[in-house]
Amino acid sequence: MADICKRSDDYSRWYQDVIAQAELAEASPVRGCMVIRPNGYAIWESMQRQLDDRFKELGHVNAYFPLLIPKSFLAKEAEHVEGFAKECAIVTHTRLRSVVKDGKPSVEPDPASKLEEELIIRPTSETVIWNQYRKWIMSYRDLPILINQWANVMRWEMRTRLFLRTTEFLWQEGHTAHATAAEALEETLQMLECYRWFAEDIMAMPVIVGKKTERERFAGAQETFSIEAMMQDNKALQAGTSHDLGQNFAKAFDVKFQNAEGSQDYVWASSWGVSTRLIGGLIMCHSDDKGLVLPPKVAQRKVVIVPIWRKDEEKEMVVAKAAELRDMLKPVAGLVHIDDRDKMRPGWKYGEWERKGIPIRIELGPRDIAEDVCVLATRHDGEKITVPLAELTQAVEANLERIQSDLFAAALERRTKNTHKLDTWDEFTQLYKNEGGFAYCHHCGDRDCEESIQNETKVTIRNIPLTAEAEEGTCIKCGKPSHKRVLFAQSY
Amino acid sequence: MADICKRSDDYSRWYQDVIAQAELAEASPVRGCMVIRPNGYAIWESMQRQLDDRFKELGHVNAYFPLLIPKSFLAKEAEHVEGFAKECAIVTHTRLRSVVKDGKPSVEPDPASKLEEELIIRPTSETVIWNQYRKWIMSYRDLPILINQWANVMRWEMRTRLFLRTTEFLWQEGHTAHATAAEALEETLQMLECYRWFAEDIMAMPVIVGKKTERERFAGAQETFSIEAMMQDNKALQAGTSHDLGQNFAKAFDVKFQNAEGSQDYVWASSWGVSTRLIGGLIMCHSDDKGLVLPPKVAQRKVVIVPIWRKDEEKEMVVAKAAELRDMLKPVAGLVHIDDRDKMRPGWKYGEWERKGIPIRIELGPRDIAEDVCVLATRHDGEKITVPLAELTQAVEANLERIQSDLFAAALERRTKNTHKLDTWDEFTQLYKNEGGFAYCHHCGDRDCEESIQNETKVTIRNIPLTAEAEEGTCIKCGKPSHKRVLFAQSY
Numbered sequence A, B: 001m002a003d004i005c006k007r008s009d010d011y012s013r014w015y016q017d018v019i020a021q022a023e024l025a026e027a028s029p030v031r032g033c034m035v036i037r038p039n040g041y042a043i044w045e046s047m048q049r050q051l052d053d054r055f056k057e058l059g060h061v062n063a064y065f066p067l068l069i070p071k072s073f074l075a076k077e078a079e080h081v082e083g084f085a086k087e088c089a090i091v092t093h094t095r096l097r098s099v100v101k102d103g104k105p106s107v108e109p110d111p112a113s114k115l116e117e118e119l120i121i122r123p124t125s126e127t128v129i130w131n132q133y134r135k136w137i138m139s140y141r142d143l144p145i146l147i148n149q150w151a152n153v154m155r156w157e158m159r160t161r162l163f164l165r166t167t168e169f170l171w172q173e174g175h176t177a178h179a180t181a182a183e184a185l186e187e188t189l190q191m192l193e194c195y196r197w198f199a200e201d202i203m204a205m206p207v208i209v210g211k212k213t214e215r216e217r218f219a220g221a222q223e224t225f226s227i228e229a230m231m232q233d234n235k236a237l238q239a240g241t242s243h244d245l246g247q248n249f250a251k252a253f254d255v256k257f258q259n260a261e262g263s264q265d266y267v268w269a270s271s272w273g274v275s276t277r278l279i280g281g282l283i284m285c286h287s288d289d290k291g292l293v294l295p296p297k298v299a300q301r302k303v304v305i306v307p308i309w310r311k312d313e314e315k316e317m318v319v320a321k322a323a324e325l326r327d328m329l330k331p332v333a334g335l336v337h338i339d340d341r342d343k344m345r346p347g348w349k350y351g352e353w354e355r356k357g358i359p360i361r362i363e364l365g366p367r368d369i370a371e372d373v374c375v376l377a378t379r380h381d382g383e384k385i386t387v388p389l390a391e392l393t394q395a396v397e398a399n400l401e402r403i404q405s406d407l408f409a410a411a412l413e414r415r416t417k418n419t420h421k422l423d424t425w426d427e428f429t430q431l432y433k434n435e436g437g438f439a440y441c442h443h444c445g446d447r448d449c450e451e452s453i454q455n456e457t458k459v460t461i462r463n464i465p466l467t468a469e470a471e472e473g474t475c476i477k478c479g480k481p482s483h484k485r486v487l488f489a490q491s492y
Helices: A011-021 A040-056 A078-087 A126-136 A180-201 A250-251 A277-286 A312-333 A346-355 A365-368 A389-415 A423-434 A445-459 B012-019 B038-057 B078-087 B125-135 B181-204 B248-252 B276-288 B312-333 B347-354 B367-372 B389-417 B425-432 B446-455
Strands: A026-027 A035-038 A068-070 A091-093 A097-102 A106-110 A116-120 A144-153 A166-179 A207-211 A223-230 A234-248 A257-260 A264-266 A268-275 A301-309 A360-364 A373-378 A384-388 A419-421 A438-442 A460-467 A484-487 B023-025 B034-036 B069-072 B092-093 B096-101 B104-109 B114-121 B145-154 B168-178 B206-209 B221-231 B236-246 B256-260 B265-268 B267-276 B301-309 B360-364 B374-378 B385-390 B419-421 B438-442 B460-465 B486-491
Touching: A035 A040, A040 A144, A040 A180, A040 A277, A078 B096, A091 A097, A091 A106, A097 B078, A106 A419, A116 B023, A126 A144, A126 A166, A126 A250, A126 A277, A144 B145, A144 B267, A166 A180, A180 A207, A180 A223, A180 A234, A180 A268, A207 A484, A223 A389, A223 A484, A234 A277, A234 B168, A250 A268, A268 A277, A277 A389, A301 A312, A301 A346, A312 A360, A312 A365, A312 A389, A346 A360, A360 A365, A360 B419, A365 A373, A373 A389, A384 A389, A389 A419, A419 B181, A423 A438, A423 A445, A445 A460, B012 B023, B012 B276, B034 B038, B038 B145, B038 B168, B038 B181, B038 B276, B096 B206, B096 B248, B104 B145, B114 B145, B125 B145, B125 B168, B125 B248, B168 B181, B181 B206, B181 B221, B181 B236, B181 B267, B206 B486, B221 B276, B221 B486, B236 B248, B236 B276, B276 B389, B301 B312, B301 B347, B312 B367, B312 B389, B347 B360, B360 B367, B367 B374, B374 B389, B385 B389, B389 B419, B425 B438, B425 B446, B446 B460
Parallel strands: A301 A360, A419 A438, B301 B360, B419 B438
Antiparallel strands: A026 A035, A068 A116, A091 A116, A091 B092, A097 A106, A144 A166, A166 A268, A207 A223, A207 A460, A223 A234, A234 A268, A257 A264, A360 A373, A373 A384, A438 A484, A460 A484, B023 B034, B069 B114, B092 B114, B096 B104, B145 B168, B168 B267, B206 B221, B206 B460, B221 B236, B236 B267, B256 B265, B360 B374, B374 B385, B438 B486, B460 B486
């Protein structure tokens, strides 16, 4: 129990151990599909609620489109099918029939139920949504359409890892339609900023905001933008993407509108999404060798109270006092859990809540109550302070804020420490042979050059930061001229 | 526009028209799958939020299990596979390849990507969940497990109808595990009561709560309970079910636990669900020939303000006043919409909000403002009253309550009027040849007799009401002895 591998020993094993010990998720019998356990799903619910509220503040509404997509739809956008054809779940039959196989009763697809056209489980919904938008959009008065969908999607990945890359995952996908190119781009960038806000202000995970290179663009997009976070092994995680789709899908699905001047034009589009991958990022950004660390703004349970008693007759009193504190803390901490399990030592309980990442633990024994104090322990730094009960609400509120900003500051400091400006290929290869990290380097912009860097070093251009300043230089790999630095890293 | 067929002319057409005019949902290119449009999804979100809050109050947590189920899992529970094998979507391949077909480029499943074991898109998740519970449950200390999942499921229905019966639908499925048969039954009945509360108190839709006959039981359940509502065409809609699964799934998936006495026993289970079908019930229960009628507790937008102006210079003033009222009403009505669209007559706007079922419309013109009043119109009964602005908050609050109770009272009155106690087969066949309705009749309890009634009249036993009193009688069909009356109706 509580056997978590050290990050420094085996980072990948540590990640799995943290997930297992916090009971966040586990593998399922279907290859690459995960079971999100209640503790993991609570994180997703918290993320969902906060993102959804923000999307709605920005004028979006939710809708739901079908899970299955006719295969011919995928094929309508040439790059799109290219991007998704090799990793999709294909439905071919709609009925099972009983058979005897190797002498045992079994079931198999009934050949008589074979579909005329195969259906694909959505890897993303641009095609099925734009097919519908054709019916909804006649004139500029019908625009913009600002729709988001919370859904499961499926990509038949070969190498999977809980949360970070799974065959099925949960996500939100926004799909907007606009009358002008400028509006579509504005929406694309607005949602990118929304993701930056969510990553940094809610998840306490600093990100680099930028534009993807052509090679890393979403299949069917005109431009793809991303937020990239640094994990504790110095690799990058693409945590969210926002795409300016131009008129590509409108053309593929023949979606035209009458503009204010009375002429016909194709509609402009954006799409944007974040997924349960964010939970993987959250874990890898903040957790430590004792287990999960959750930023208060993401934690559904921010505080746990552990009442301590030796004799049975003390139990009632300390648990009653704990209930008082729980009610008192509700306005600043929401639902506070009281761990009053019998026959379990407090130390064991502490360990469990540490593994599960609850930001604040309150310890409360008979002697504390006699002195009108309690002990407040913060998960992320292991600090313990004694707090007068009369000041507990304030102390909890202040500590929740402190934890949130400590976590962001620590992640930012780590990133800064592991970010480099490099100018020679030798430095570059040395960095990625050793500790790795983020490297800002000049690059010529050539797709083949980019590919050769990846083939040699497994390093890719994560994005071209929006804040990148004009600077003359030469490509880190081929020496051709370059006008700004881009962000390199190995990535998940 | 606004062309809604009368209920009395063609009920089924009326239903489709209401959905189309309120922009709730529409058919998709995949047979039987629907697109839930933003107005329809807003209803689902409102239902989801309220059910989810209640589930959590009752101690449940949410989780997420995989969409795909190995076909061998379905086959483990004999009745279960029998119930679902004939209507399921089967995934057989995981890659598309490019081909030329009839001279045109196309894609087809790549034979090299054929799965060793076919996967089924979940029609319900008992099997995949109980396979996981086997790993989670060792001892009575691990029980109860009270998990709910919000998900999409798929049943390849032959005859579909928006919301009421679709190939893919959204639902919640609760799956609980218990140490005793009594606890599992208690949970089953508790959730049944939760559904009754939701149908009656939130949806304003009266329901009959009862136990299904063996013939209508969920595939794999020991007992199935349901809530049944009467629609405006006098047919019944099964609006929610709760199943006592006994030890059936624990046995099929070998889930044993050590009880407090130290011996091994199979775990006891319940499952329960409601789906987007509820939206169909909501529409059919309250809507009228002018379109959708929504109970305030379900409506995301409870109030719309239509400012009225003749000259452009008046617009700014009335819209500003409308914004004041909107802010004032927020505490009692939530987000209030102001319809300030230009170049559209107020009457046209009224019609649109009537079709969309907004419970209260406030009309506000320059003369109203001069007199410090506005007009408050209630959708369900078409009443219009003039209200001093100073009393508007109270008036809105009181009317929202009145609408909610009026709708329930009207639905109950309709049900009472169309419910009969029948004692002869002649009365029975006459009723269902003519207006139909609910009929409380004696039945012998024999499965074949039940089937013959359905074959002759399309009428089924909806349930055996929990409140049914002991009463001696003879079966309405075969004349054998019976000890209580059961509920008969034609159903969706």
